[in-house]
Amino acid sequence: MKAVFLDYATMGPDLDVAPLRGLFSELELFANTHDAEVAARIKDVEFVLTNKVRLPGDLLRAARELRYIGLTATGTDNIDLDTARERGIAVANIRAYCTASVVEHVIGTLLMLCHSLDRYSSMVRAGSWQDAQNFCMLNYPIRQLAGMTLGIVGYGALGRGLAQAAAALGMQVLIAARPGSSEPIAGRIEFGELLRTSDVISLHCPLTATTRGLFNAASIARMKPGAILINTARGALVDSAALVAALSSGHLFGAAIDVLPHEPPVAGDPLLDYAGDNLIVTPHIAWATDRARQNAIDELTANIAAFLAGTPRNRVV
Secondary structure, three states: OEEEEOOHHHHOOOOOOHHHHOOOOEEEEOOOOOHHHHHHHHOOOOEEEEOOOOEOHHHHHHOOOOOEEEEOOOOOOOEOHHHHHHHOOEEEOOOOOOHHHHHHHHHHHHHHHHOOHHHHHHHHHOOOHHHOOOOOOOOOOOOOOOOOEEEEEOOOHHHHHHHHHHHHOOOEEEEEOOOOOOOOOOOOEOHHHHHHHOOEEEEOOOOOOOOOOOEOHHHHHOOOOOEEEEEOOOHHHEOHHHHHHHHHHOOEEEEEEOOOOOOOOOOOOHHHHOOOOOEEEOOOOOOOOHHHHHHHHHHHHHHHHHHHOOOOOOEOO
8 A cells, every 4th residue: 555646746835634644554745756757656656646747658557566546636638548547557536626716716817807907006016106197097908897708618617617606797608519529519609609709718628639729820810809818727728829929919808828838838938928918827826725725635535535445436547
């Protein structure tokens, strides 16, 4: 019953892991694990816990004792699921652990953009209000969310949570049909129609062969002029260069991006070099309130306890 957590630092400080430790005879928490270190760290353990460390097929085949991979994330694109299935390695993710956190982040960044909060705050700090001729300043747009149309791509727990919050704010909510699907689903509209009619589009779908680059130059050009794009899902859903071009030209009013195709973005990204004030870039924190991070550990613990009891829970393999 030996286990390793390969990238525990991604979970942040001050979490209760005592129940998790109680499941194993030995649990080693590594702050981070680089690619070159993975093979040695998983070689002789039965349980591997991770958030984002890549576990390709060759490493899974070499880890002869491995029985279980526990993810502290919903996405599974960092795991070779086919090899896990072939080897009989169980894989489980966690679900609905950060819905409130992500919804609050989306609404918060949307308000920052629509109410120009950063720009007005900067003006006040620079002394502009003190020199104003009137009691208020109206230098930048202030757009009301009530009455706007929000398009949601990906209607799992996160998409449903956002739809509920947006409706409470008076927004009209549209749900995209699954990209690449030809089967009509009641209550959902065709992707192109969502692009054309939405004032705001928020992404909550997984990264797959179908959704990679879903928002490229062509699809962004089809978005409603003056629209806003928010991505808290996976960075590779969006072509960064195409988004920069749309923000620079004014075709899009703004964007809030919490994820990039490569994280950390050590090789750079066009969005990091963009100087306009209609873009918010945050370092993959939409999911990461203190409560959501503890939820993730608790869900991981519950998944493993269920596996040990012979009861499948949140299994993807």
